[in-house]
Amino acid sequence: MSGIGAVFYRDYRQRMTNIAFVFWDLFVPLAYLILFGLGFERMLGGAIAVGGEGFGYIAFLLPGVLGMVTFSVAMNTSWGFFMDKDSGIFYELLTYPITRLQLLIGKISFNLLLALIGSIMAIIVGVAFMNAAIRWDLLPLTAAIVVVATAEWFFLFSVFAIKFARMDTFNTLLSAMYILLMFLSSMFYPLPDLPFWFRIPAYLNPMTWQVDLLRFSLLGVGSTTTLLLEGFAVIVFGLICLSLAVRALNRAD
Amino acid sequence: MTNAIEVVDVHKTYQARKGEVVHALNGISFQVPQGRIYGLLGPNGAGKSTLVKILSTITPLSSGRASVMGFDVTQQPLAVREQLAVVLQQTATENLLTVRDNLLIYAYLHGVKPAAARERLKNVVEEFEIGERLRDTVQELSLGTKRRIQVAKIFMLDTPVIILDEATTGMDPLMKRRVMDRLRAEARNGRTILLTTQVLSEAEELCESIMILDHGREMASGTLRELRNLSTHMFRVSLLFGETNGDLMGRLRALNPVELQVEGNSAEMVFHGEESSLLGKLAEISRETPILQFEVRGPTLEEVFIALMKESR
Numbered sequence: 001m002s003g004i005g006a007v008f009y010r011d012y013r014q015r016m017t018n019i020a021f022v023f024w025d026l027f028v029p030l031a032y033l034i035l036f037g038l039g040f041e042r043m044l045g046g047a048i049a050v051g052g053e054g055f056g057y058i059a060f061l062l063p064g065v066l067g068m069v070t071f072s073v074a075m076n077t078s079w080g081f082f083m084d085k086d087s088g089i090f091y092e093l094l095t096y097p098i099t100r101l102q103l104l105i106g107k108i109s110f111n112l113l114l115a116l117i118g119s120i121m122a123i124i125v126g127v128a129f130m131n132a133a134i135r136w137d138l139l140p141l142t143a144a145i146v147v148v149a150t151a152e153w154f155f156l157f158s159v160f161a162i163k164f165a166r167m168d169t170f171n172t173l174l175s176a177m178y179i180l181l182m183f184l185s186s187m188f189y190p191l192p193d194l195p196f197w198f199r200i201p202a203y204l205n206p207m208t209w210q211v212d213l214l215r216f217s218l219l220g221v222g223s224t225t226t227l228l229l230e231g232f233a234v235i236v237f238g239l240i241c242l243s244l245a246v247r248a249l250n251r252a253d
Numbered sequence: 254m255t256n257a258i259e260v261v262d263v264h265k266t267y268q269a270r271k272g273e274v275v276h277a278l279n280g281i282s283f284q285v286p287q288g289r290i291y292g293l294l295g296p297n298g299a300g301k302s303t304l305v306k307i308l309s310t311i312t313p314l315s316s317g318r319a320s321v322m323g324f325d326v327t328q329q330p331l332a333v334r335e336q337l338a339v340v341l342q343q344t345a346t347e348n349l350l351t352v353r354d355n356l357l358i359y360a361y362l363h364g365v366k367p368a369a370a371r372e373r374l375k376n377v378v379e380e381f382e383i384g385e386r387l388r389d390t391v392q393e394l395s396l397g398t399k400r401r402i403q404v405a406k407i408f409m410l411d412t413p414v415i416i417l418d419e420a421t422t423g424m425d426p427l428m429k430r431r432v433m434d435r436l437r438a439e440a441r442n443g444r445t446i447l448l449t450t451q452v453l454s455e456a457e458e459l460c461e462s463i464m465i466l467d468h469g470r471e472m473a474s475g476t477l478r479e480l481r482n483l484s485t486h487m488f489r490v491s492l493l494f495g496e497t498n499g500d501l502m503g504r505l506r507a508l509n510p511v512e513l514q515v516e517g518n519s520a521e522m523v524f525h526g527e528e529s530s531l532l533g534k535l536a537e538i539s540r541e542t543p544i545l546q547f548e549v550r551g552p553t554l555e556e557v558f559i560a561l562m563k564e565s566r
Contacts (some may be wrong), residue, residue, distance in 0.1 A: 003362070003364070004364045005361075006358065006364075010361075010362065013350055013354055014347070014349055014350065017349040017350065017390075018349070053314065074552055086348075087346060087348040087349075087391075088341070088343040088344050088345040088346070089345045089346065089347055091306075091341055091343070091345070092309055092339065093313045093362075094309075094310070095309040095310070095311060095334060095337060095341070096334060096338075096362045096363060097331060097334040097335040097364060098334075098362065099331055135519055170523075188342075204368065250313075251312070253312035
């Protein structure tokens with residue numbers, strides 16, 4: 001069994017022992033889509049304008065929900081490092097004949113499947129029950145963005161999980177990040193109508209880049225130049241997070 | 254005979270929280286030939302675990318050189334890890350998984366193919382008497398059984414080098430004995446074993462060569478005989494008296510032993526000095542209290558260890 005395969009299998013066995021975590025990953029974003037989406041669609045009444053086109057709020061929110069799936073899955077996967085520390089296996093893992101990169105890739109691989117399942121569930125609910133219209137032809141691109149986004153959030157959170165000694169510090173930081181990164185992005189509302197002071201951090205927020213790319217792949221909207229820039233930024237951000245996570249593992253003593 | 258482990262002038266420093274530089278290891282050097290059992294002894298904070306972490310590539314060394322089976326720990330960490338099975342000081346088990354999964358996943362993570370891993374599992378389960386617990390999750394087990402699982406894992410592999418950092422801590426005496434026998438057998442089959450321990454009798458029984466560390470420095474090293482020779486002026490005397498009369502305790506105390514234990518008709522004493530000067534005094538005692546049995550031995554490893562620690566402080 002390859003190094004990545006073995007870590008994948010280990011994570012699969014571990015995740016299956018805690019269904020509550022899997023439930024959180026898959027159903028909480030769905031709850032947002034159904035409760036938040038329906039409520040705001042009724043409240044706003046008409047269509048939301050994005051890139052010169054109008055969309056119902058549920059269709060507008062769907063890419064954001066996928067962003068939420070990537071964030072939740074990454075958060076819970078990186079939290080696994082604390083379980084490893086708690087059981088004492090963390091340092092032993094570092095003595096195994098696998099590279100730090102293989103350890104990270106293997107650890108996220110099984111959870112990427114969860115992120116894809118969560119995304120498919122959100123798309124099915126959005127389309128089948130809430131009449132959101134999406135671009136089926138760009139579904140592979142949507143899947144690719146979900147995979148990259150989940151992986152890069154995981155790499156970033158892993159840096160904190162590896163470096164922090166206390167789980168409560170980690171949880172506090174991630175809760176703060178969850179609120180800030182979600183609400184200070186294009187997840188819930190179109191950014192052009194918001195004040196300048198809000199737009200600057202929002203445009204610098206990786207969540208905005210990912211949601212904009214997902215909005216393009218699901219709804220087919222967005223300016224080409226902005227999307228290319230955001231796509232490039234997502235890749236650079238991912239590579240930086242990956243190298244930081246590898247470095248953190250190399251200095252985990 | 255080629256060396257399985259080579260450590261040359263290894264230093265490890267790190268910055269403590271208050272900003273001061275801590276020297277965890279200070280110029281440590283040793284070699285372990287293939288198929289040997291080498292012991293690292295020392296009190297808490299001596300640097301044993303730091304050395305284990307360096308050799309298992311968890312922590313980088315600050316200067317010097319260390320290699321395992323010819324692979325440099327700094328330049329070829331993955332190749333080093335491919336040679337190793339490591340039991341660290343803290344209990345390390347996958348608590349949410351079953352005992353079976355713990356053993357199999359450990360083997361998979363070391364590149365053992367599933368069919369081979371299942372085959373090895375049968376032997377390990379039998380040897381470590383964990384057949385009845387195989388389907389239990391590890392979190393249901395006692396600390397001692399968890400430790401047994403942790404040590405059992407290394408026998409799922411056939412890596413050339415085994416590193417054990419206080420591996421038998423918390424194990425019941427029977428299992429400890431079995432693990433020690435198994436380690437000796439592994440060494441006879443050519444596997445090299447580096448172990449750290451604070452249980453000196455364990456080191457005395459298992460190790461062919463030993464290094465005693467304190468505050469990151471080498472205090473002494475060599476074979477057991479060489480270490481005992483370090484304390485040439487220390488010897489242990491065992492006496493068995495026919496009958497005890499008068500103030501025997503007082504007369505024995507007057508001999509100025511470093512240690513004295515009297516139990517019933519027998520006495521155990523440790524002396525510093527020349528044996529010959531003691532013999533005359535014992536002859537005087539035997540006139541009033543006949544001595545049935547008299548034995549003089551060299552120091553135990555524990556006595557050498559304590560003497561060295563006292564010297565270093």
